[in-house]
Amino acid sequence: MAGPRRILLSPPDVGAVERQLLLDTFDSGWIAPAGPELAAFEGELAELTGRAHAVVLSSGTAALHLALLGVGVQAGDDVLVSDLTFGASAFAATYVGARPCFVDCDPLTWQIDSDLLADELARRANRGRLPAAVVAVDVYGAMADGRALAEVCARYEVPLVEDAAEALGARRDGVPGGGYGRCAVLSFNGNKIVTTGGGGALVSDDAELVDRARYRSTQARQPVPWYEHRDIGFNYRMGSLNAAVGRGQLRTLGERIAWRAHLRQAYEHGLRSIDRVRFQQPGTDSRPNHWLTTVAIDGADPDRIVAHLEANGVESRHGFKPMSMQPVFAGAPTIGRGVGAQLFATSVSLPTGRHVAEADVARICDLVGQACAPPA
Template structure:
């Protein structure tokens, strides 16, 4: 009998989410808004420790609206980590701006604060400051925000935190998503919690939240007829998906504990692998367990796992190596390129069983 497939990070849903979803369905609050949407926003705002949350159709939508709130316009530049998923950079291009890519630090795999500070200083001297800086909390671990916020504040450049992978993580005790002008969360099917698809903009700034809420509903003015004074977007999350999210948030601590247990199991069972460092300044949510393997061996490892019906993937390919961004400026790049060449993401779902973990470890040891 063939073992069932082990996925990288599949959804982990329970009877609680099913009940809340059916309750919402039976109430006929199907879309686009409703009491579950309001409750979901309140729950997430409490977890993140901010005053406002706006539930949206995706994390990318949240990035787009956060950049609009930061004043990004056509022709502007925005500093973006090179080591990230493409959505972070795509949202910049939506507004006609150009990303400037910044390398990572090997200590945390997150954007290098020293390079960000150097780039801001150099651009300030030329009178060409970027309109915003985006940080990314890689694989569920926060970037190093003290020096990043200090650099952004020094030059008056707003920071946007892409915490799509990091809900439940902390930096010096402060929750992921609560840094800068606005934070961005994702509830895609592979994230720490999921609504099947969706995201959220979180912020302490009431103006930013109000603008995001307005633009996400086609920028309709509050009058009886359909009045529009600016171009808006169809970005709101549905009430049904928010009902699923309500159940997921209630189980967040449990899911983080399960993913941490998987990380610790792999690290103990595979001492010859170099795992992504856990930075001393915070606590990750262990969204994905990632390790480094010599380049050719990394690819053979992924292929061997696939033969055993186990999904593993390379680490993110840096944006400065992507054909679509080949003409963009990059600061550094060697660290993120090496992380891509050697990095592998191992199955990390919160519903992994002991048998699943053993299968993964056995398959790796065979090589």
């Protein structure tokens, strides 16, 4: 007999439409990273992010790499990066020989603190050591304050890159996820709200930046009848089959966001009786895509919650460990007030997506409550 169903954190949500588009593309013969599916997916992403141009790539990490090259980051430069994020946001700086330096997050929105960033840029301007770029991450499906960040960066003429890997379909102050900064990066890996089974994109209003990324992503080939290279290239282009799946995913993005928003409310309701529970606040005029509902419970032990849920067939995940606390970035300059560290000590991401029913939320909230109770 099959055991009780295991509830995953954020599995791929794909169906008949994606399958049909995938088979149609297969049958069309466009298997390699070329062809009409790529251009069509790029057009749809540009529209969704409010940008003029998009290039689809093999991963969000590849997109971050090409974004930093595109805005001119070089070896020996500093790049300021949101501290509370997934490692890829910071790894990209090291790929170009730059040094990531970290900026703590706001205690309510958990997004990069634009006041801290402004102070840091002012200090660095005085010392004549401005960073070559700022990478601002939209964390857990809500957006950072793109308007404030863009204003601060413009003051010092520092290029701003939006890491919108988690925020496709979100909005803040009328700006779509992927819509602020000189360029933005998207991810379509398996746990994202739109998946292509692995993939990413770079979007921008700057045609030259996007063209150059496309050129670099296909091994920097010169347009001559033999392989001729004047630049270092990368094999970073998305395949057509992946793009076909992505196009199918976009058709139901609205429904998936709506269900995630509903789950967030259900979690708020189900956890209301737990002491000191805090939800990420969306910020002004904000409509997150609710990629992952994440809660911070002061005084609770996230490891205990994760283990108790796991023992009961529910996958959850410890909240992000800030980059400044990662062994690989030990000693990196960090501007902060300890907000990210406090979130790491207290936060857990809970299952989010259409695979989670309302009744599941009630059960998950009960389990969280049990794990937060003092040991008998």
